[in-house]
Amino acid sequence: MPDPADSVSTVMDRPAPAGDRTEAPSGAAALPASLPASSPTSLPASMPPRAPLAMPVQDLRDRPAARRDGGGGPFLARLFVFGGAAALTAYGAWQMYEVISVSGGATWLQWVLLVLFVLNFSWIALAFTAALLGFAALLRRDRPAPLPAHLATRTAIVMPVYNEGSARVFAGLQAMHEAVDATGLGRYFDWFVLSDSTQADAWVAEERAFLALRAELGPEARLYYRHREKNHHRKAGNIADFVTGWGGSYDHMLVLDADSLLTGDCIVRLAAAMEADPQAGIIQSLPLIINRNTLFARLQQFAARIYGPVIATGLSVWSGRDGNYWGHNAIIRMEAFAEAAGLPDLKGRPPFGGHILSHDFVEAALIRRAGWGVTMLPRLEGSYEESPPSLIDLAVRDRRWAQGNLQHARVIGAAGLAPASRQHFATGIAGYVASPLWLAQLVIGIVIVLQTAWVRPEYFSAEFGLYPVWPRFDPVRALQLFALTMGILLAPKFLGLILALLDGGTRRASGGAGRLTLSFLIEILLSALIAPIAMLIQSGSVFQILAGRDTGWNPQRRDDGSIPFADIVRRHRWHTGLGVVTGVAAFAIATSLFLWMSPTILGLVLAIPLSWASGQLALGLALKARGLLVTPEEQAPPAIALRAGELARRNAARGFDDADALAALHADASLARAHAAMLPESRPRPRGTIDADHTLARAKIVEAETVAEAQAWLTPKERFALLHDRAGLDQLTRLAPA
Incomplete structure (x- = not known):
């Protein structure tokens, strides 16, 4: 066996290949068996030439001078939404006071209950008035403008990925690329996959899929790929790295998620809308959920399709040009993003310090602060995404969102923000704080009922009175207030149902009026049972965050598996267990209390079977077969979704996602050379510092005699480090087969 050290020294003596370059394979379906052994510097680039764009970090304490005035919103719409919500909250507070003060006064516990009720009631009142506004706007149907014949600007379509399945990512990308080309305007768009993957197998699978797709689309496709060695600041850092490195070549960027799917018409219309509005910094589309089949995902898909437009349109109307950004399926003016969206690190440690986790809200607020407009096009068709397949999967993602939204408490007071931007932050924070507030309201209510039922009045109090003061309620008013609260809570859903029933196409495509109404009732019932489980999950997340526990960033599961x-x-x-204890205690206190709390108790008692059912594909498909929880996009699937599904099945058959990275690189010398060519230029190691994973990976690969030994010896982090080491890669290719 040759001395491994000789191999390493030979490679280290060679000139380093140019960064960001790769080989273009000649086959469409798979990588060719071999490529010319020419220098990687002569190979087609995996990224275009750099075009740096300055992106200064913003100071949250200093209000910058806005050089433009592209914001603002309709005063009357805001007066209706916020004034109406305030009036409803005041009425609800008065009614609640009348409920608890029937004895002529209220105890301190009842005052606490009143405060909690007002906080929770104000949240649903605001959603109600905004939904009314959206409902009124959607009653008027506008005819879409014709597709533009040409564009004057260039747009980068960027898809950040993080340990995703390459088969579906590149299938969606190819489907969108083909759809944009079909409009005749494909020359105005470049396509980028920006990888932050930290798993070696996922990284190499992405590269194989990229090389195969670029070979299939041809040299005119302008498809590019870049992988970061360190996923600094996660998705926000990934996007910022692209902007500062290549943003100078583009007027706009269209930001996608790994599960995003946009039609060619939608992409072109977003670019045209940005061109038509030179003061716009962000234009957000409304993604609809598609391709979901588990029970829980179908509930979300149905709700997003029937109720989502009402809520989003109301938000869009009152926000006007002071809108928000959801992190994907939106087009952003490159100048505005670079100028205003450089995110600072917050002082302190996570979960409230460090880099900003939910970056999208903050980027929108900072871009609006700089004078750019942030708008939404909720009526724009052709924007799609997917959803988590089960309740537990949603909880995993929701934990990260909870931390990000609570972290916004450190940003909401930033200097110079528009009032609407502060409201967006407040809404996001309230969305998670509402769960522990609801939990506290339930607990206080039970304590008061318990006190009423079991605690004897004190007749000889310190203050003279003819009668003892102890908690009492007005049961009639309490029932009326409960009905009012439920009506306001469910009103946005009823408004969405009414719009769907009035729209003949939507009604027929959703199974007809009968099935649509039955689907609506199923969604309300199951959502009501899931709500107390979600309340406890979110409350636990909030308590963990307040206790200082950081969530990290786990990749989202996007399949339909259980x-x-x-x-x-x-x-x-x-x-x-909590449901059983609460049920027994409520029944022991009073039958009326048990009946009042029965929806909450039942949801908690059934938490395990409900969560199990939520991820079941068979249950979702059974409802679909009976025409229930069906959306128009299922009855007439978008052509781009069908094409993406077809390509995903083809890509999966290639097995890139199932292959071991080391085995794949060892078996295909052309892939190993392409991988090495795509690595960025290595940076000199500071003297006196040692990267343990890199050092151990090189030592192990030098000592290994076969690929099997390398696979067995290298830890996941060492594998990842090895893939960044050209010398180690060269040694890998020299090992004997397994």
């Missing part, structure tokens, strides 16, 4: 039952039991056993 979760092992043992995991479900482990995650929900405390919810079930």
